[in-house]
Amino acid sequence: MEFGPAHSSMLDLVDRWQREGTYPLFPLITQAATTRARIGVPHARPGSDDTHGRPVTVFGSADYLGLARHPEVVEGALAATRRFGTGTYGTQAVGGYTRLHQELETAVADWSGRPAALLFPTGMQANLGVLATLAGPRDHVFADRFNHQSITMGVRLSGATLHVFRHNDPAHLAQLLRTAGPPDRSGRRLIVVDGLFSADGDLAPLAEIADLAERHDALLVVDEAHSAGTLGPQGRGAAELCGVLDRVDVVTGTFSKAFASTGGFVCADADVVTLLRHSADAYLLSLGLPPGTVGAALAALSVLAREGTERRRRLQDNARTLRTRLHAAGVGTAGSAAHVVVIPVGTMDRTAHVTRQLAERGLMVCPLFPPAVPIGGARLRLGVCAEHTEEDIGHAAALIAAALAETAPQAGPAGGTPVRGTA
Structure with a gap:
């Protein structure tokens, strides 16, 4: 099939990233811990025979209040499925x-x-x-x-x-x-x-x-x-x-x-x-x-009616701590004002490299590329969670500062278009 210049550029970029071992998207999750702040993913290096996964700290999630593995939310999904089926x-x-x-x-x-x-x-x-x-x-x-x-x-x-x-x-x-x-x-x-x-x-x-x-x-x-x-x-x-x-x-x-x-x-x-x-x-x-998703959302609302104030307080405390730690390490966070913390990086290649490097060191973040952001404005988006600990935050800030310092900005065009938007 023939493609136009924009689509061909995207396919070329994905192919190059995969060949270079810097492809940063679609991390495969193999297991979950008691909180979405930590999960298991396969070894990041191509060709690894590790199929069981290894612990990774997640700052690329939108489970902001830490409810994805809450027992009541999980049971809400299961009970709804048992009652009404899967669809x-x-x-x-x-x-x-x-x-x-x-x-x-x-x-x-x-x-x-x-x-x-x-x-x-x-x-x-x-x-x-x-x-x-x-x-x-x-x-x-x-x-x-x-x-x-x-x-x-x-x-x-x-x-x-x-x-x-x-x-x-x-x-x-x-x-x-x-x-x-x-x-x-x-x-x-x-x-x-x-x-x-x-x-x-x-x-x-x-x-x-x-x-x-x-x-x-x-x-x-x-x-x-x-x-x-x-x-x-x-x-x-x-x-x-x-x-x-x-x-x-x-x-x-x-x-x-x-x-x-x-x-x-x-x-x-x-x-x-x-x-x-x-x-x-x-x-x-x-x-x-699906009934299971409805049951989970109902349970989450019920949990938040009791625990929402405290979970929101922890979330915003964690977001402030993360921004403070990043700033102390010389890492800018643009206009970030809440629990979505953005780190400008620049080119797509550098952003992909930093993202992959962080994954190999046990930290998952979310890279954003054009057209979700302006050309030349590729960045990392960190989703803070109420379940993150001070140790998680300090570890993440140190890894990010090190990866940015070790990765020189790439000269040349910003590259293709691997994603259409943000979620």
């Missing part, structure tokens, strides 16, 4: 909507402080469903440049006009809102932002953005994928942390991070949820979540 065997509209799904929707709505909630197969599909349903060809969507790729995909599906404003720049957003024309002549307006940006680790200025949404009669949609459960007094996300949760029209999120399961959700007014339930293709044309 829903139909779309939710015609036979895949169980009492568990209904209970989780109610629990998520209660947790979020919103009137209603809706479950999607993934967080990505939640964003696709919201944007492709609430926006149309006459409408205008205003999105931060560094939003998750699923937001851009949803706008494209909607046919709305997309206006991209500079990252965390309310003044530029205000300018775009003014030039788009009066709302009564230019259709509906939506402002869509990540609460906590997954590739930069910084928070959106939601108070200023909420002011602009009200001033320009725009709906405000906030993707809380990385902040739901982890930020705010009740763990309701960045909007709660910024004091504007009641000013956000639609909240999207995922169970795959703090809630130790999988699937997406939308929280909004009852009419919005009813419209999505009966109109969003990303919801109607997909099977419902």
Whole structure:
């Protein structure tokens, strides 16, 4: 099969990394410990006969609150599977909507402080469903440049006009809102932002953005994928942390991070949820979540009702400690402000080399490459966990500082495109 230049470049890059032994993606997990902060992976060197795995400390996970191996969460998944089986065997509209799904929707709505909630197969599909349903060809969507790729995909599906404003720049957003024309002549307006940006680790200025949404009669949609459960007094996300949760029209999120399961959700007014339930293709044309994942998410919400405050405190303490240790070792963390800690590296080759070197030394991190980040802006993303110990954090900071010091920046182009976006 013939490919275009971009696809050929990606295939060439993957082939070269594999030949050089620096391929950094798809680490094979062979076993799990009592916490997702530590797992087993095969020996990193090609040709090794080690099939049992060896301990690795994980700073590339999104199990922020350390619930993925919590006994109640595991039992919640098992009990739900025993009760309803492994799948829903139909779309939710015609036979895949169980009492568990209904209970989780109610629990998520209660947790979020919103009137209603809706479950999607993934967080990505939640964003696709919201944007492709609430926006149309006459409408205008205003999105931060560094939003998750699923937001851009949803706008494209909607046919709305997309206006991209500079990252965390309310003044530029205000300018775009003014030039788009009066709302009564230019259709509906939506402002869509990540609460906590997954590739930069910084928070959106939601108070200023909420002011602009009200001033320009725009709906405000906030993707809380990385902040739901982890930020705010009740763990309701960045909007709660910024004091504007009641000013956000639609909240999207995922169970795959703090809630130790999988699937997406939308929280909004009852009419919005009813419209999505009966109109969003990303919801109607997909099977419902497997009962086991629903049971796990329900159990996670129950655990967090008791332990959430303490787990969030440990998470943010660990994030501050990690940033402090990295800074003391001369490693920058850009604008990282929470538990997503970003380390700029530069070229794709250097980032791949550092990632592979760290894996061989027993530390798993997440590399980010273009187009998830700008060309020349490849980086490491560290996901801090409430279960990390001070020893884990000190060990990680020392290994990262050493790997960066030992790996000279590579000259030349930034390379191909091994990934399409971040999760």
